[in-house]
Amino acid sequence: MKIGKISPDVLQTLILPFVGARRKEVLLGPKYGEDCAVLELGDELLVLSTDPITGTSSGLGRLAVHISCNDVAAAGAEPVGLLLNYLFPEGTGQPEVQEVVAETHQTACGLGVAILGGHAEITAAVNQAVIAATAMGKVAREHLVTSSGARSGDEVILTKWAGLEGTAILAADLAGRLREMLPAEILRGAEDLGEHLSVVPEGLAAARAGATAMHDATEGGVRGALVELASASEVGLEIRAEAIPLAPETEAVCRCLQIDPLGLISSGAMVITAPPGSRVLATLEKLGIPACVIGRVREEPGLYLVVGETREELTAPPRDELYEALERYA
Numbered sequence: 001m002k003i004g005k006i007s008p009d010v011l012q013t014l015i016l017p018f019v020g021a022r023r024k025e026v027l028l029g030p031k032y033g034e035d036c037a038v039l040e041l042g043d044e045l046l047v048l049s050t051d052p053i054t055g056t057s058s059g060l061g062r063l064a065v066h067i068s069c070n071d072v073a074a075a076g077a078e079p080v081g082l083l084l085n086y087l088f089p090e091g092t093g094q095p096e097v098q099e100v101v102a103e104t105h106q107t108a109c110g111l112g113v114a115i116l117g118g119h120a121e122i123t124a125a126v127n128q129a130v131i132a133a134t135a136m137g138k139v140a141r142e143h144l145v146t147s148s149g150a151r152s153g154d155e156v157i158l159t160k161w162a163g164l165e166g167t168a169i170l171a172a173d174l175a176g177r178l179r180e181m182l183p184a185e186i187l188r189g190a191e192d193l194g195e196h197l198s199v200v201p202e203g204l205a206a207a208r209a210g211a212t213a214m215h216d217a218t219e220g221g222v223r224g225a226l227v228e229l230a231s232a233s234e235v236g237l238e239i240r241a242e243a244i245p246l247a248p249e250t251e252a253v254c255r256c257l258q259i260d261p262l263g264l265i266s267s268g269a270m271v272i273t274a275p276p277g278s279r280v281l282a283t284l285e286k287l288g289i290p291a292c293v294i295g296r297v298r299e300e301p302g303l304y305l306v307v308g309e310t311r312e313e314l315t316a317p318p319r320d321e322l323y324e325a326l327e328r329y330a
Helices: 008-015 062-072 094-111 164-173 173-181 184-196 200-208 222-234 248-257 278-284 323-330
Strands: 025-027 037-040 045-054 078-089 114-123 128-138 155-159 212-216 238-242 270-274 293-296 303-307 310-313
Touching: 045 062, 062 094, 062 128, 062 200, 062 212, 062 270, 078 200, 094 114, 128 200, 128 222, 155 278, 164 173, 164 184, 164 248, 164 323, 173 248, 184 222, 184 248, 200 212, 200 270, 200 278, 212 222, 222 238, 222 270, 222 303, 248 323
Parallel strands: 078 114, 238 303
Antiparallel strands: 025 037, 037 045, 045 128, 078 128, 155 270, 155 293, 212 270, 238 293, 303 310
């Protein structure tokens, strides 16, 4: 199998049938298109999500915190705590360890999230630093939102810009090559997109403003997030390509590297569905979070991307465009 997320077919066949014992406390367990588990443990629900950061070593601590907390926030839950597993390759010195750990600490403090524990190890099993993070959050039952709640007629909303995380990673990891093709101000802007990775504010706000489903656009980009949300909700989609917002820096980087920005890892961008006339867009605007309607949910099966006058099938990329670019140009 190739580097990247395991394909949906393999996931459904080899992994999802094997989920351990059944427990009455588990309200939501493993399912394709869902990034969180939900446990009933009293008056509030406990929401959990876990993710490793493997695609880059740039900004590792910041990414580990944001990516896991984003998944929890996509369920409408307030992130509360993190468990962090640090794996460092042989030869890593104390200054490198301190830099990564300090970055996780500072990012967690910025979100008001506690680091509850974890594990740290030097190991020959990795050739670059890896962090696996598990986030925990809490939410009142009435504010829980999953990827499975989209309904026919809902608007499909996207916050911020497609491909923003991937753009920041590529600007850092392929800086030498991109400097030959792009102006310095474009590269600085591309790196600065990494400051917009959190979707915690929009997740909490949209859940309380009428969102029916939410999904953080991580690996597989906006294409992958849309397909996963539609699969979880068992609905169709019609998305307008020209309505999907792209930062100018993303357009420039993807053009130079010949990759599809809609298939580029997009942490920081949230796919939200909500009924027409809901308070979601107005609420996000008040918070200063860019958001726009990019399509609608259909009752009929089928996922479509409208490009100009053409209506084509909307599919998830076989693997994230980030890996294609890094393998081709690194």
